[in-house]
Amino acid sequence: MVDTFVFIVAAVVCLVGALGVVLARNPVHSALMLVMTLFGVAVQFVAQEAHFLAAVQVIVYAGAIVVLFLFVIMLLGVDRAQSLELSFLPVQRWAALLFASGSLAVVVALILAVGEPVTGVEAMGGALGSTDDVRLLARSLFSDYVYAFELTSLLLVIAVIGAVVLVRKPRETDAVVAEDRGDA
Amino acid sequence: MEVTTGWYLVLGALLFVIGGTGLLIRRNPLVMLMCVELMLNGVNLSFVAFSRTLGDVGGQTVVFFVLVVAAAEVVVGLGLVVAILRRQPGTTADDLSALKG
Amino acid sequence: MVELVWLVPALPLIGFVLLLAVGNSLGEPRAGWLATTAAGASFVVTLVVFIGLLARDSHSGERSYELVLFKWLPAGSLQVDAGFLVDPLSITMALFVTGVGALIHLYSIGYMHGDPKYSKFFLYLNLFLFSMLMLVFGNNLVVTFLGWEGVGACSYFLISFWHQRESAATAGKKAFVTNRVGDWGFMVATFAIWSALGTVTYTEIAQSPAMATATGTAISLLLFVAAAGKSAQLPLSVWLPDAMEGPTPVSAMVHAATMVTSGVYLLVRMNNVLTDDALLIIAVVGAATALFAALCAVAQHDIKKVLAYSTISQLGYMFLAIGSGAYVAAIFHVITHAFFKALLFLGSGSVIHGMGDEQDMRKMGALRLAMPITAATFIVGWLAIAGVPPFAGFWSKDEILLAAWEQHNIGPLLWGVGLVTALLTAYYMSRQVILVFFGEQRWDEEAHPHESSWTMTAPLCVLAGAAAVGGVINLPLVKDWLVLEHFLEPIFNHPHHFSSGTLTKIALAVISVAAGIVGIFFAVMTWLTKRIPNDRLEPDFLENAMYIDATYARVVGGVGTSGFQGTANVDERFVDGAVNGIGKVILKTGQLIRPAQSGYIRNYAVGVAVGALAIIVLLTWGLLR
Numbered sequence: 016m017v018d019t020f021v022f023i024v025a026a027v028v029c030l031v032g033a034l035g036v037v038l039a040r041n042p043v044h045s046a047l048m049l050v051m052t053l054f055g056v057a058v059q060f061v062a063q064e065a066h067f068l069a070a071v072q073v074i075v076y077a078g079a080i081v082v083l084f085l086f087v088i089m090l091l092g093v094d095r096a097q098s099l100e101l102s103f104l105p106v107q108r109w110a111a112l113l114f115a116s117g118s119l120a121v122v123v124a125l126i127l128a129v130g131e132p133v134t135g136v137e138a139m140g141g142a143l144g145s146t147d148d149v150r151l152l153a154r155s156l157f158s159d160y161v162y163a164f165e166l167t168s169l170l171l172v173i174a175v176i177g178a179v180v181l182v183r184k185p186r187e188t189d190a191v192v193a194e195d196r197g198d199a
Numbered sequence: 200m201e202v203t204t205g206w207y208l209v210l211g212a213l214l215f216v217i218g219g220t221g222l223l224i225r226r227n228p229l230v231m232l233m234c235v236e237l238m239l240n241g242v243n244l245s246f247v248a249f250s251r252t253l254g255d256v257g258g259q260t261v262v263f264f265v266l267v268v269a270a271a272e273v274v275v276g277l278g279l280v281v282a283i284l285r286r287q288p289g290t291t292a293d294d295l296s297a298l299k300g
Numbered sequence: 301m302v303e304l305v306w307l308v309p310a311l312p313l314i315g316f317v318l319l320l321a322v323g324n325s326l327g328e329p330r331a332g333w334l335a336t337t338a339a340g341a342s343f344v345v346t347l348v349v350f351i352g353l354l355a356r357d358s359h360s361g362e363r364s365y366e367l368v369l370f371k372w373l374p375a376g377s378l379q380v381d382a383g384f385l386v387d388p389l390s391i392t393m394a395l396f397v398t399g400v401g402a403l404i405h406l407y408s409i410g411y412m413h414g415d416p417k418y419s420k421f422f423l424y425l426n427l428f429l430f431s432m433l434m435l436v437f438g439n440n441l442v443v444t445f446l447g448w449e450g451v452g453a454c455s456y457f458l459i460s461f462w463h464q465r466e467s468a469a470t471a472g473k474k475a476f477v478t479n480r481v482g483d484w485g486f487m488v489a490t491f492a493i494w495s496a497l498g499t500v501t502y503t504e505i506a507q508s509p510a511m512a513t514a515t516g517t518a519i520s521l522l523l524f525v526a527a528a529g530k531s532a533q534l535p536l537s538v539w540l541p542d543a544m545e546g547p548t549p550v551s552a553m554v555h556a557a558t559m560v561t562s563g564v565y566l567l568v569r570m571n572n573v574l575t576d577d578a579l580l581i582i583a584v585v586g587a588a589t590a591l592f593a594a595l596c597a598v599a600q601h602d603i604k605k606v607l608a609y610s611t612i613s614q615l616g617y618m619f620l621a622i623g624s625g626a627y628v629a630a631i632f633h634v635i636t637h638a639f640f641k642a643l644l645f646l647g648s649g650s651v652i653h654g655m656g657d658e659q660d661m662r663k664m665g666a667l668r669l670a671m672p673i674t675a676a677t678f679i680v681g682w683l684a685i686a687g688v689p690p691f692a693g694f695w696s697k698d699e700i701l702l703a704a705w706e707q708h709n710i711g712p713l714l715w716g717v718g719l720v721t722a723l724l725t726a727y728y729m730s731r732q733v734i735l736v737f738f739g740e741q742r743w744d745e746e747a748h749p750h751e752s753s754w755t756m757t758a759p760l761c762v763l764a765g766a767a768a769v770g771g772v773i774n775l776p777l778v779k780d781w782l783v784l785e786h787f788l789e790p791i792f793n794h795p796h797h798f799s800s801g802t803l804t805k806i807a808l809a810v811i812s813v814a815a816g817i818v819g820i821f822f823a824v825m826t827w828l829t830k831r832i833p834n835d836r837l838e839p840d841f842l843e844n845a846m847y848i849d850a851t852y853a854r855v856v857g858g859v860g861t862s863g864f865q866g867t868a869n870v871d872e873r874f875v876d877g878a879v880n881g882i883g884k885v886i887l888k889t890g891q892l893i894r895p896a897q898s899g900y901i902r903n904y905a906v907g908v909a910v911g912a913l914a915i916i917v918l919l920t921w922g923l924l925r
Contacts, residue, residue: 299899
């Protein structure tokens with residue numbers, strides 16, 4: 016009973032937020048709607064007893080990534096309203112509609128067709144108990160998936176370097192870049 | 200009415216679809232990135248649902264990685280957006296059409 | 301010693317290569333001497349091979365020898381070797397080809413003096429000699445064809461040697477194109493022979509059983525087309541008079557003594573294949589050509605054109621002989637004709653050279669005083685061709701007339717045509733001799749006619765000697781004196797025997813000599829003593845060779861041109877259109893697809909999304925149903 020209630024509320028929150036992201040005119044509104052969605056998803060994680068992930072979701076996603084978004088929005092001043100009357104790309108609207116309806120139909124059909132998914136494959140990371148998900152997660156991460164773990168840390172380093180390089184303001188003494196900009 | 204896995208999966212699917220549509224419709228690059236986040240969240244939800252159903256913690260590990268990668272991607276993506284918009288404020292995705300054949 | 305046969309064509313080939321490399325730096329006259337040495341050495345080796353063949357014959361009775369250098373075209377059931385066949389026919393041809401060839405090389409050293417392309421001339425001459433020897437010595441049709449094409453190409457090079465002259469260049473092209481018609485005949489005949497007999501080697505062809513008459517006649521006629529092209533018979537005779545544009549040694553070598561006889565050689569070589577019906581046609585065409593050319597020669601003013609038509613006429617005699625089955629007579633006449641025709645051409649070249657490149661006989665006269673050696677040798681040649689005994693031409697021409705008389709279908713008619721031609725031959729040759737060497741002087745004092753140098757007169761003397769006594773190789777009076785006939789015997793499966801009695805033979809001989817004397821007499825009356833008026837004896841109709849060239853031009857130019865134009869149009873419209881059309885289709889398709897590359901990222905995103913959706917649907921189709 017409670018489960019159902021929690022689920023429905025959280026689901027409503029998610030969906031309203033999602034629609035808000037897509038339909039809001041002001042990008043800041045989109046970002047805030049995104050936060051709402053993320054909270055809703057976190058609640059769903061808790062409902063599925065993935066507590067650690069829920070926490071991570073809130074801290075990292077909502078707390079860092081969305082904040083980053085807001086920084087950039089404010090920095091660049093794109094918070095002015097943008098018309099939703101979109102494409103002069105005529106095909107785009109219909110294609111999007113096709114994609115939306117098509118994907119939804121396919122996925123829902125698949126879900127219904129397959130029913131309760133039970134594959135009988137052995138749990139790779141160990142059977143999930145009810146409370147020690149952190150320990151299990153940690154063990155899985157550092158033993159079975161350690162290679163991927165290392166790679167993703169590398170990926171983070173690269174991302175940081177890339178970001179720094181991308182937003183670097185070209186220095187005046189940099190002759191090539193200056194020439195590139197059309198100066199003498 | 201018990202909440203079965205299917206419900207979570209449908210919710211994840213809806214989030215994914217809404218995000219995808221938004222990606223195709225919006226012109227503001229920042230909003231497009233946010234829609235990508237939406238899609239990723241939908242997927243995360245599905246993973247966790249499966250993890251719970253199959254009793255496999257691997258699903259959660261994957262979510263973990265998705266989170267990390269999403270973070271990295273946002274970093275780089277925002278860097279690009281900043282670099283572009285700094286030159287030409289008010290650029291939309293449609294203005295970046297240098298690949299026209 | 302017979303094994304040295306490969307050296308015979310190799311020597312002129314080496315001469316050619318050397319001249320190609322260093323000819324220009326050698327300059328004159330060393331380039332000429334190099335070429336002459338190569339030709340002379342080739343003659344010497346031919347003699348050695350000849351002696352070797354005779355020795356072989358006396359040892360083992362085998363009068364042929366085959367030397368295979370390597371397998372040229374091994375292609376399943378078609379086995380073509382690069383090989384040489386030394387047998388009486390080929391060695392006979394080779395002897396006079398190299399002999400006369402060497403003499404002409406020597407002659408050219410003096411004749412081409414001062415020409416800027418001196419070494420190139422000898423280069424071509426050596427290449428020509430090489431090709432001709434390959435033609436003669438080849439042991440199968442394909443090697444012969446190699447030589448055949450080679451001589452055709454060299455003939456083209458040499459005719460248009462002075463290519464800055466438009467007429468020379470055109471004449472070269474004309475010769476080549478007309479020859480090509482003959483080459484077509486050769487090729488198709490080769491294919492047909494291979495398909496009918498399964499072989500192209502001469503020894504095997506000579507021993508094959510007879511083919512079906514229709515096939516045999518068709519092949520024989522194709523071979524005759526080839527021979528007609530090369531040996532200037534009707535209707536392919538048009539190139540030879542124009543070929544006189546080339547330098548005189550070329551006319552002597554290529555168009556008198558050697559290349560034009562290759563048609564005769566081919567037919568004699570393939571005698572086992574020729575059917576009686578085809579032989580009749582060959583005889584008729586030969587006789588007709590002989591008469592036609594003799595008539596045209598009567599009205600020519602150019603000293604070389606007379607000899608050109610004379611060559612066509614004498615070649616007609618040879619084909620008449622072949623058509624009558626007397627192959628030996630044809631070869632005999634080939635040899636004697638080589639001697640006296642080369643002599644006549646070289647003599648005319650000496651006259652032209654001495655008169656400062658004047659070729660019109662109307663501007664000559666009484667040259668016997670200024671050029672005695674030339675005159676004397678020329679007169680020997682004249683007597684030979686007119687058929688005056690005991691000179692060589694009489695014996696061979698008489699044998700041909702006898703064979704024509706005995707031809708079983710229309711012998712007497714052919715004989716009659718031959719007789720009239722002999723009369724005309726005597727007439728026009730006498731006319732030429734009188735106009736050039738006798739009578740009153742019609743040239744002005746600036747032309748200083750002088751005798752030529754020893755390099756030119758020596759060959760004249762040698763050839764005069766040969767023309768005088770050459771008949772000795774096949775005298776019909778005593779059986780044992782028919783040396784040539786006995787020598788050539790193994791070539792023929794069915795040797796020809798003259799069936800007339802001795803009385804008939806003597807009677808025919810007397811009549812032909814009488815015809816010659818009548819011709820000479822008439823010429824003397826008309827041109828020397830001027831008793832008979834001569835204004836109507838050189839009609840334009842004959843001078844222009846009965847307008848045969850103009851007729852060809854009208855036929856080929858008129859009907860032919862529209863045919864060619866039509867073909868060109870088809871090619872342009874359909875073939876080119878198809879190819880271009882494909883290009884256009886591709887362009888259009890590209891332009892249709894182009895809007896897909898809009899450059900908008902969102903469009904591409906749509907593509908990705910919808911595509912992914914489609915793939916998922918495809919993969920899970922079973923489940924979805």
